[in-house]
Amino acid sequence: KSDLQINYYSESCPRAEEVIKEQVTNLYNIHGNTAVSWIRNLFHDCIVKSCDASLLLDTAEGMESEKTSSRNFGMRNFKYINTIKEALEKECPMKVSCADIVALSARDGVVLLGGPHVEMKTGRKDSKESYVAQVEGFVPNHNDTIQSVLSVFQSIGVDTEGTVALLGAHSIGRVHCTNIVHRIYPTVDPTLDPTYAEYLKGRCPSPEPNPNAIEYARNDRITPMLLDNMYYKNILSHKGLLLVDQQLVSDPDTYPFVEKMAADNAYFHEQFSKALLILSENNPLTEEQGEIRRDCRYKN
Numbered sequence: 001k002s003d004l005q006i007n008y009y010s011e012s013c014p015r016a017e018e019v020i021k022e023q024v025t026n027l028y029n030i031h032g033n034t035a036v037s038w039i040r041n042l043f044h045d046c047i048v049k050s051c052d053a054s055l056l057l058d059t060a061e062g063m064e065s066e067k068t069s070s071r072n073f074g075m076r077n078f079k080y081i082n083t084i085k086e087a088l089e090k091e092c093p094m095k096v097s098c099a100d101i102v103a104l105s106a107r108d109g110v111v112l113l114g115g116p117h118v119e120m121k122t123g124r125k126d127s128k129e130s131y132v133a134q135v136e137g138f139v140p141n142h143n144d145t146i147q148s149v150l151s152v153f154q155s156i157g158v159d160t161e162g163t164v165a166l167l168g169a170h171s172i173g174r175v176h177c178t179n180i181v182h183r184i185y186p187t188v189d190p191t192l193d194p195t196y197a198e199y200l201k202g203r204c205p206s207p208e209p210n211p212n213a214i215e216y217a218r219n220d221r222i223t224p225m226l227l228d229n230m231y232y233k234n235i236l237s238h239k240g241l242l243l244v245d246q247q248l249v250s251d252p253d254t255y256p257f258v259e260k261m262a263a264d265n266a267y268f269h270e271q272f273s274k275a276l277l278i279l280s281e282n283n284p285l286t287e288e289q290g291e292i293r294r295d296c297r298y299k300n
């Protein structure tokens, strides 16, 4: 049995949660987008089998990293995880797991970006493997049907309302042109607002963007650094970037929740917070299954 609990480190490392918050705040003040990354990290780690920092392992000793999966395209700021881990190692060596860094950095990132405070347990253990072959089975693609997205989330205990709320994370951050061009070239997707499509063409002038070029559009042009319900207002006015975003409006199962969240930021925050908590507690490893890594990039 795993032993996630509130303030798991109260004896082994009493300042652990404070150290993480200090580091996340410092990093946010230097590079605001680190906070955005921590939220995406939580999703991409926790949905793949477990919240076990399997995402953070680098390719080593013949084991390929999850970071190389195309579903993890665009993920950034991994190097600053090391900054957080180093501060923790200084405070109390080998006590705080990388999986808890994933969870708590996301929690603190959400608050810095104007989202709700999520009360999270700790005590996660780190995996000894990265599961690159499993990533595509868990992390949906940008053009998957909403029904298949709902069924993946259902499998970890997040219902339709929770899934709609989690996608509200696309109220922050960016999307690279490779994930957008199919909606504007050769013809503009009719479900896309025409003036918005013109803006996207300006951001992504070529139908075949160089995947290495840093060409992207912001998820939410109006409040790009706020985790607010603007995402739902955007998709209601046909300004969703990804096909998966736009489908929330066209599917009768998800549409009512989109309307409710667009109308009420507090309600969005409440649902987001509930669903993020479930995601963060997906299948934690027991003591024997996992370890506490010294360096989040490598198993011990």
Ligand code: HEM
Pocket (backbone or CB within 6 Å): 036, 037, 039, 040, 043, 073, 074, 075, 076, 140, 141, 142, 143, 149, 166, 167, 169, 170, 172, 173, 174, 175, 176, 177, 179, 242, 244
């Ligand atoms: C369920 C279906 C989802 C799909 C198909 C999806 C797909 C994507 C894609 C394609 C990008 C852009 C990557 C790029 O081009 O750089 C992106 C960005 C992002 N996603 Fe998702 N996503 C999903 C759900 C979520 C969830 C549940 C969260 C968090 C709770 C999340 C958080 C983010 C964030 C924060 C970004 C911006 C990253 C940045 O600016 O660095 N996504 N997502």
Ligand SMILES: [Ca+2]
Pocket (backbone or CB within 6 Å): 044, 045, 046, 047, 048, 049, 050, 051, 052, 053, 054, 055
């Ligand atoms: Ca994982």
Ligand SMILES: [Ca+2]
Pocket (backbone or CB within 6 Å): 171, 172, 220, 222, 223, 224, 225, 226, 227, 228, 229, 230, 231
């Ligand atoms: Ca926003």
